[in-house]
Amino acid sequence: MEAYNYQFTALRGIQSGREYYVAMCPLRLIPKIFLFDEEEIPPELRAQRVLNRARVPQIAQYIIDYPDDYVFSSLTASIDGDVNFESLAEHGYGRNAGVLTVSMNSRFLINDGQHRRAAIEEALKQNPKLGEETISVVFFVDAGLERSQQLFADLNKHAIRPTKSIGILYDRRDPFSQLSLKLMDSVPIFRGLTETEKTTISNRSSKVFTLSAIYQATMALLHMKHSDIVTESDLQISREYWTLLGETIPEWRLVITKHISPAELRQNYVHGHGVTLHAFGIAGHTLIETSPRDWQKRLTPLGTVDWLRTNRIWEGRAMIRGKMSKAGDSVALTAALIKKVLELPLTYEETELENTVLALQGE
Known part of the structure; x- marks a missing residue:
């Protein structure tokens, strides 16, 4: 950085006939030169979405917690000002490598990031030492508001967020992800029957539950938050609970022994879906909490329940107008019914929901 100018080591490229540049920028400069248009102005006069400040602390904590192992993709920014690129050589590879000089009077606008x-x-x-590290930045020379808005639209048009299941599969930092993977490999009703990439399962799939459903249901079983420490005891309890449940429910046993297919289970029974698995987790937590010494024996009544989707008791609970429902109230009402079967106490919220559905059913 020289007087009146910023200088970046950069590479030059061409897209749509326009030059753009990829440069390494020290983190300490990011807050100083890259502005975000946060003014309270209508969307049609902005080039970006409004900043969601609730997301910022979580991302910041990620950098602070993993200073030796964090990773960020490139920022994308438009430069509104004087720009000069000086190549290292006139010919060959060096022609597109050099120094990008930008006037300090220029305005940098973040298009993505x-x-x-x-x-x-x-x-x-919190950690000023991070300032010497760098992040790659893709610079476009600004051609006005209309061009910046189009850049934002194009950059986000084809962006697809990875599914929760595959995020869990690849996450080595989240203890619950690791717990879920261990359960997937060791619990019979999960082993070989878990969809690890998608968050929905097709009608003819050979899988029963998604990895994200196992993750969510086990968090409910242990009644824990993402920030909690997962212990070996948590793994043992979870593994025992889901394994024993698989031995208790007749149709789960038939899937495990390959006497019926996962597709048949999901087509005909409510307990072949994530909503009921989540409900099992909620009810299981109350069961283990109220009967820590003999909860295993108290699971037996679940083996006599009519889990068929044609059973009208599931309408308004796990099902809405004949279709499985993932809504929060559906999970709570399904859990309430399971608790009643197991003679467990309901929470105040569950009681209120239960009274409502019973009134609608005319009971």
Whole structure:
């Protein structure tokens, strides 16, 4: 950085006939030169979405917690000002490598990465040493508001967020992800029967539950938060509960022994879906909490329940107008019914929901 100018080591490229540049920028400069248009103005006069400040602390904490192991993708920014690129050579590879000089009077506008930029600013306050590290930035020369808005639209048009299941599969930092993977490999009703990439299962799939459903149901079983420490005892209890449940429910046993297919289970029974698995987790937590010494024996009544989707008791609970429902109230009402079968106490919220559905059913 020289007087009146910023200088970046950069590579030059061409897209749509326009030059753009990829540069390495020290983190300490990110909050100073990259502005985010946060003014309270109508969307049609902005080039970005409004910053969701609730996301920033979580991203910042990620950098702080993993200073030796974090990773960020490139920021994308438009430069509104004087730009000069000086190549290292006139010919060959060096022609597109060199120094990008930008006037300090220029305005840098983030087109993609505003939350990363805000998180970097917060992280630097707690760990200034991070300022010497770098992040790659893709620079486009600004051609006005209309072009910047189109850049934002194009950058986000084809972006697809990975499914929760595959995020769990690849996450080595989240203890609950690791717990879920261990359960997937060791519990008979999960082993070989878990969809690890998608969050929905097709009618003819050979899988019963998604990895995300196992994750969510086990969190409910242990009644824990993402920030809680997962112990070996948690793994043992979870594994025992889901394994014993698989031995208790007749149709689960038939799937495990390959006497019926996962597709048949899901087509005909409510307990072949994530809503009921989640409900089993909620009810299981109350069961283990109220009967820590003999909860295993108290699961027996679940083996005599009519889990068929044609059983009208599931309408308004696990099902809405004949279709399985993932709504929060559906999970709670299904859990309430399971608790009643197991003679467990209901929470106040569950009691209120139960009274409502019973009134609608005319009971």
